[in-house]
Amino acid sequence: MGIHTTKLLRGGSTMTDNKLINLVNITKSYGDNVVLDDLNLYIRENEFVTLLGPSGCGKTTTLRIIGGFETPDKGQVIFEGKDITKTAPNERQVNTVFQKYALFNHLTVAENIAFGLKIKKKSKEYIKDKIKYALKLVNLDGFENRMPDSLSGGQQQRIAIARAIVNEPKVLLLDEPLGALDLKLRQDMQYELIRLKNELGITFVYVTHDQEEALTMSDTIVVMNQGYIQQIGTPEDIYNEPKNAFVADFIGDSNIISSIMVEDKLVNILGANFPCVDTGFGHNKPVDVVIRPEDVNLVKPEEGIIKGVVTSLLFKGVHYEMEVNANGYDWLVHSTSLFPVGTEVGIQVDPFNIQIMNKPESEDEEAVELEI
Secondary structure, eight states, rough: OOOOOOOOSSSGGGGGSSEEEEEEEEEETTTTEEEEEEEEEEETTOEEOOOOOOOOSSHHHHHHHHHHSOOOOEEEEEEEEEEEOOOOGGGEEEEEEETTOOOOTTTOOOHHHHHHHHHHHHHHHHHHHHHHHHHHHHTOTTTTOGGGSSSSHHHHHHHHHHHHHHTSSSSEEEESTTSSSOOOHHHHHHHHHHHHHHHHHHEEEEEOOOHHHHHHOOOOEEEEEETTEEEEOOOHHHHSSSSSSHHHHHHSSSSSEEEEEEEEEEETTEEEEEEOOOSSSSSSEEEEEEEHHHHEEEEOGSSSSSSEEEEEEEOSSSSEEEEEEEETTEEEESSSSOOTOOOOEEEEOOOOGGGOOOOOOOOSSSSOOOOO
């Protein structure tokens, strides 16, 4: 392993204000398997943070440490300035929603929602008001007497969320909560979660391996791999300015091409010089270039910086997905214009859409084939 920066700054100096949760030098192992290695991360008040990465990257372990279900081998969990590393889960101002809902099938919807409140010995009137409020918030008015097994997957997930929010947590932890839902329901629930977070004004910490979910819902995305934080940023930053090949490859489709930085604002890609806007990489230095498929412009052969031939074509609904073989590389291209297989084309890329990255320093920074 190379040098890893887990103490990543976000945005600017003002972004360090209102730290609600601060994970300091967190290390966690299971036997010989190091799941988290000296991880540092803070989460601000009223922020929607998504921990994103492939299976085994450490995101769920991080969530469980925040919730108190796991104790780190080393490091501290700070909540509102207080060390809660060894505080029991039920004594934290945190509630968790799991993928499998964990509803009690022998209890009604109302009884499920009231479960935690009864343990806290809240009054019947208080509990009744809270149930009504929570069901209204998740758009399930009138479902009090229904049984969980009579509900759809999406409705069951909403009940699990309602049960969590009636306890008025300052933080809601969500561990792949939409994973069991079909595509349409998942998309609907994404908008529901954004609405809920805004209405409640609390912090959401969300775990997923689904890049679209992360890009759609988050204020901040934390990309993880092999126990290390690879990048922290807004969805736009993560997508448009990936810090290494792993992030570029994991977030959306990419053309990642080994290239040479000739000088500031000029990069040699596959033997042809492309203008770019990046500086500070040195002269004639090996780099990786990231170009998103939608940023590859297909033009007449004589108008391109390089020429190629369309080798495959798929219709994706909102665009065509093509592969263009040019200078020995198969470029992935997304375009609303149709270029039939066999068409000779030129390739142009706007300088602002060419992202230059240093070569990976370690295995966890490399692009990998993911089985999800």
